[in-house]
Amino acid sequence: MDLPPDDWLSHALLDGTQAGVAVLDTDLRYVFVNPALARMNGVPAGEHIGRTTGEVVPGVDPREDVLRQVLADGLSREAVSSGQTRADSVHARRYWHGSYHRLEDPHGRVRGLGAIVMEVSADRETQREVERTRERLLLLDAAAVRIGSTLEMERTCQELCDLLVEVIADVATVEVLSLAGDGHRPAPPGMLRLRRAAMAARVPLAGKVGQFGVPGEYVDYQRGSAIPTCLETGRPVVSNYGSDEALSRSAPNPERVAAYRAAGIHSGMVVPLSARGARIGTVSMVRAGDSPAFTEDDAAVTRALADRAAISLDNARRYSREHGIAVELQRALLAxxxxxxxxxxxxxxxxxxxxxxxxxxxxxxxxxxxxxxxxxxxxxxxxxxxxxxxxxxxxxxxxxxxxxxxxxxxxxxxxxxxxxxxxxxxxxxxxxxxxxxxxxxxxxxxxxxxxxxxxxxxxxxxxxxxxxxxxxxxxxxxxxxxxxxxxxxxxxxxxxxxxxxxxxxxxxxxxxxxxxxxxxxxxxxxxxxxxxxxxxxxxxxxxxxxxxxxxxxxxxxxxxxxxxxxxx
Structure with a gap:
């Protein structure tokens, strides 16, 4: 060995670890970075020296408030920072867990900070997925208790809408396909007619959505719009309306675009309702105002709720049919x-x-x-x-x-x-x-x-x-x-x-x-x-x-x- 023991040990520890190690001066500028931290940041080690974290990787929140507290009182601290560096990553947002301690020379003078950083992006995503799974289970438990409390189809649809407005949507409606012999008029050519069985809306929108139809009414939908497409494909349709043209294609008819915009509607989602291989209808949801756009995660949660509700709806529909037959038969026999x-x-x-x-x-x-x-x-x-x-x-x-x-x-x-x-x-x-x-x-x-x-x-x-x-x-x-x-x-x-x-x-x-x-x-x-x-x-x-x-x-x-x- 031609290196003193302390030198080769230092190099072995700093170069071989997967943790990012850095030394910062009292102005929070890099004095030293090891290879692991350079790889994390996607910037060569030499280009860090003399620069702050914000200058090297401006897409990262460096938690300077925590670092300055460590410099001020000498108490070691841990913090989680997040953002995106210049290195390629599979994560939409990256997270790092950092441990920070103050560095002093032999005379007790403060010389800067030592930082040890580990990326925990995968752990955070796993945690979020566990939390999402738990939330879905809680929602399904709530659905099991609150949806299908009776064998009345309209009430079951309303229970589903009420739950969706509480947890996912600003407005929720259930549209059902007509049964043979229910006496409704046929839809105009090129249109699909469904009956609106239930509707619920959050308070800010409750007074605005009545213009789009009320429970019990029939609504005609243009072919190619969101609801017919959902019924034809059997898959959720998520639509974020960046333009009036996109909103016009998704709406039941183009004449509603102005009213939708006036209500602040910017995102929609339609999920199919089917049970035992038979189509029942759809669940439609919209978000408006400051609510975020719908995501694929929202679609997955709503699909699980819709599948649970569809069984209750099918039971209610079957019951309604049998109950009606039985009542008419008995009354005819006793008449x-x-x-x-x-x-x-x-x-x-x-x-x-x-x-x-x-x-x-x-x-x-x-x-x-x-x-x-x-x-x-x-x-x-x-x-x-x-x-x-x-x-x-x-x-x-x-x-x-x-x-x-x-x-x-x-x-x-x-x-x-x-x-x-x-x-x-x-x-x-x-x-x-x-x-x-x-x-x-x-x-x-x-x-x-x-x-x-x-x-x-x-x-x-x-x-x-x-x-x-x-x-x-x-x-x-x-x-x-x-x-x-x-x-x-x-x-x-x-x-x-x-x-x-x-x-x-x-x-x-x-x-x-x-x-x-x-x-x-x-x-x-x-x-x-x-x-x-x-x-x-x-x-x-x-x-x-x-x-x-x-x-x-x-x-x-x-x-x-x-x-x-x-x-x-």
Missing amino acids: APGTPHPRVDVATRYLPAGATDLVGGDWFDTLALPGGVTLLAMGDVMGHGVEAAVEMSHYRSMLRVVAGDFMRAAGTVGARAPGRILRRLDDLLTAAGAERPGTCLIGLADPACGGAWFANAGHLPPAVISPDGDVSLLPVPPGPPLGADLCGRYETVRVEWPGGHTLLLYTDGLVERRTEDIDVSLERLAGLSLPQAAGPLDGLLGGIVSRLAPTAAEDDVALLAARARIGA
Whole structure:
């Protein structure tokens, strides 16, 4: 070795380390830089000497405030600086972690600073990516809680818009494709028509965006604009409107450009909504004023939220379609009950469950039978939806056939007629392989003898209402439900039915509450006082519904009232 030990050690340490090492004088001008720092800055080491950091690499914030504090009090400090040097880099912005200490000569005089610098750009990007991932997870968690709280499509769309305006956009809208048969007019040639399902905006823009359409309206979009392009490609469309020409191409139609500029809109993004391979519509967002332009990161976050929301929207759309079919089917089946004998007045009422529940299998019927007897029937098929509505029509049709055949063969009611009718009906349903058991209460009402015969297959008991408005439950013991293959016995009970008294049949949706025992629910019915009891039957049923039926019914409600005509 021809170098003194301290010289070769110094060279080995300073030249071999990957850390940038520098010595600065009291004016913060370079006195020494090692090769690593020269490479970081992209400037030869000799060109640093006598110059400040700002002169060598003007694109870097050197944190001179920290350096002067170290010179002033002698306390070592660490700081992070950022910017871009003259060296090539894959990072859009570079970051360095520096450690600074004051240098003093043997006599205690301050001679400058020592600096050791390490680039941490990759670490900072990794940290930012972790933070972005965490933010996305938090947003997805929020979406899981806040989007799809009901099966109402418009409300689900509004929940999505409200969340997007909180975290990403200044204005957010959801446009949905029209379903076949929704009655909307076709779009003009060369245009695509969608329905605006929801909209939300931050306060500064809330009063300005109404001119562009409100929820429920149809909006026509020119081909090649952002929304049709997004639907055709299935990919997000991010548009930063640097010119009116670019804004005109992206807008639904060129006439909106002036209004968009007046509102300060400068950036837009459209993300597709699709679920289970089917297109639902799009989510559109804009930023205005001082808000930054949309980025690809914004598109990725919004796409994740849209994918989560699309499942809820598809569920809501499927539900809406099935719910509508079920309601119309059930109403059609219940719209024309059979005709009672002329001496019997009958009124019925049906209330479907709330908007978030599928309709059930509630049904009722009346039918004139031989011998002046009128069949009164009330039933409830297990389950909800279209299948339950279809099944209840089978029950009703089969009961008509069985009751008619029985009365034609017997000629009179007889002490066991209703029980035998139910027994026969149960045998036929079991043999036919009925998929859904059901309850059924039937009565054979004969005004000529002032009485009615009842039998019960798992249903709630009938009631009788006096002309004074008192309600009494009739003791008709329940047998097993129909179609359950239990081979049960159905007991027939005769009740008095004087003139002016009203027989009431109903389903459990009228009285049952999930939070209480059924006996308590029935006592509520029996405790009613109905001053309108002697009036028209429709008014009587209306009074019962207003007193008992919950505002947001959890189950369907069906009622049937029958009264013998006095003197007929």
